[in-house]
Amino acid sequence: MSSRRPDRTGLVAPAVAVLLIAVLLGSLVGTWPPFVAVESGSMAPGVERGDLVVVTDTDRAPWGDLSTAADPDAPTRLGEAGDVVVYTVPGAGGRPVFHRLAFPVDAGEDWTDRADPELLAGDCDELATCPAAYDGYVTYGDANELYDQSAGIAPVVPDEWIAGKALFAVPDLGWIRVGIDAAAARYGGVATGVVLVGGAGLAGGVGALLVGRLRRGRRR
Structure with missing residues (x-):
């Protein structure tokens, strides 16, 4: 009896994309x-x-x-x-x-x-x-x-x-950074990072689930 392993790539894709964009931007501007x-x-x-x-x-x-x-x-x-x-x-x-x-x-x-x-x-x-x-x-x-x-x-x-x-x-996009800095100052950088990555993964998972349902609905 086999079971299909869930695809978790959608959970981390948003966080990876944000990191890559930041790295590329840093390489371009030099800071x-x-x-x-x-x-x-x-x-x-x-x-x-x-x-x-x-x-x-x-x-x-x-x-x-x-x-x-x-x-x-x-x-x-x-x-x-x-x-x-x-x-x-x-x-x-x-x-x-x-x-x-x-x-x-x-x-x-x-x-x-x-x-x-x-x-x-x-x-x-x-x-x-x-x-x-x-x-x-x-x-x-x-x-x-x-x-x-x-x-x-x-x-x-x-x-x-x-x-x-x-x-x-x-x-207005800086309010995100201000919030992150405030959270890091209060709860610590590691805890804030875990929450951010988890939040990005959750958002990515929900997005992937919705996209998958839309695709399946179109095939019917």
Whole structure:
């Protein structure tokens, strides 16, 4: 007496497909992960909270090197001129910052001389980030009232702190990533991963079952 073994390929196919897409995208843009989920409104209206942004390496062809808002030929990125980058301040213990490059600065420079006065909370003598301690960039959020270096968000940002630059945003798709990060923080990465894979497998199994029934119905 023989029994037909169930075909379980439909259970894992969706999870495998998502993984393959992510790997291919990472290979194309040169960063991992190849996207970030926006968790604040500091880059509105070009990028809203909950959007998913695809990022590339800072010198990845064909997108070229970093451009700031002050560059005369700066490309438009997410609504305004200049590249929007993801950077992390070492030792600060915070999450990565997703803001625009305003202009480059040299070590020892009083960068407030070239800054927009409306985005400053004081002159160079009043700011801990001025003069610049090293070469880097002044940065800002499009919706913020001050430069990051004037608001105390970050010192001047050197190249080595920048993980990638933005290419384009997909509205609202980032809420999935935000939810995953929140679950991982609360329940742990392993438990969250098991739930995600199981959920993808269940969705794939249900989908395969429905497709199979539709096919059998057409054959009758």
